[in-house]
Amino acid sequence: MVKTFFRTSAMLLLLSGSALAQTWTVDSDSSRLSYGTIKKNSVGEVNSFEKLSGSVSEDGKLQLKIDLGSVETNIDIRNERMRQIVFQSIGSADLTAQLDVAELSQLAVGATTVVDLEATLNLLGTEIPVETEVFVARISDSKVLATTNDMVFLGTEEAGVNAGVDQLKTLAKLNGITRTVPVTLRLMLTTEGKQAAAEPVAAPAPVQVAFAGDVKAGKKVFKKCKACHSVKEGQNKVGPSLHGVIGRQAAAVEGFKYSKVMANADVAWDTESLTEFLTKPKKFLPKNRMAFAGLKKPADIENLLAYLDSASK
Secondary structure (H helix, E strand, O other): OHHHHHHHHHHHHHHHHHOOOOOEEEOHHHOEEEEEEEEOOOEEEEEEEOOEEEEEOOOOEEEEEEEHHHEEOOOHHHHHHHHHHHOOOOOEEEEEEEOOHHHHOOOOOOOEEEEEEEEEEEEOOEEEEEEEEEEEEEEEOOEEEEEEOOOEEEEHHHHOOHHHHHHHHHHOOOOOEOOEEEEEEEEEEEOOOOOOOOOOOOOOOOOOOOOOOOHHHHHHHHHHOOOOOOOOOOOOOOOOOOOOOOOOEOOOOOOOOOOHHHHOOOOEOOHHHHHHHHHOHHHHOOOOOOOOOOOOOHHHHHHHHHHHHHHOO
16 A cells, blocks of 8 residues: 555656756655545545655655655544554655656746656565656746656555554454555655755654653552552453553453453543543443542542553563
8 A cells, every 4th residue: 555655756756856957855845645545335535644755866866755654544543553553663665766867857947747757665674666657847946846647556465564454444343445545646846945855754753752740659549450450461350451551552452351342442542541531431431341430630640651651661
C-alpha cells in the first residue's frame, strides 16, 4: 500500500527537479500524498500523508522523504494503528532518483509537460523500482508543480504491509479492507524560503512523552489497585497486568479473558483516556466489569500514571 504510494511521489519529484538546473526543495505545506480505501464493501475514505520533505540538487539528484508518522485518516486511533502496526513505527520512507536536469531546463513560466520517470522507493527495508508518468507545470521562476498524470493503483502485498492490514481488519472488526488502492501525489518544488532539504524524519513520537507525577506517591495510590492488578509483565489477577498499559490498546493482554464490553472497546490507553477512565470507569465505559468506583483527586491519577510508567520500564 504505502510503498506504492511512494512510487508516485518519486516520479513526481523527478519531473519537477528537471525543470531548472538549480537546487529545489519540497514545499511541505503545498505538497500532498493521498490514497483512497474502501471498507465494509461500500464505505469509501480518502487518507493522506501530510509531511513530505526533500530536494532535487543542481546535478539532478532527487531525495524525498515521506513522514509515515504524518499519516492522516481522520480518526486518531486509526492514525496510531497505522503508524505502529502497518508502518511498524518506522519514521519515513525514502525515494531517490537521478534526473536528467537538461530535459526540462528550458520549461518556460506557464508551460507544462508530461515526463516518464524511474525511481527507487525504500520502505520497511525493501527497495522498490518505481515507474510513472508525471505532469509538470512551471508556476513561476521559483516554483514548479508536479502531479501524477493518472491515478495510480497500488497493492498492499507489493508494499509489504499485508500483515499489518490484516491486523487492522481484526482490531476494527471489519469484514473487508481494500487491498488495492488509488494513489495521487502533488509536489510543489520551490527555491523560496528555507524548506528543509531531505532532512531525516524522526520516528513518530511515543504515545506518552513525560509524566509529571510523583512515582513514590503513585506507588501508594496503586495499593487501591493491587488486589486485582499487578505491574509485573504477564502476571494477571482478577484484572489484567498493567505492565506497559500506557500506550497499549484496550483488551490487548494476551491470555486474559476480557469482558465483551472491554474486548469491543476501540480505545488506546494514553494519558487522556486513562485519566478519564480512572476518574469514572463506569461513565467512560458503561457496563465494564471493573468494580472500582474511581479516583477523585487529579493528583492521585497523575501520580499513579507516573508509577505505572516507571514500573513498566
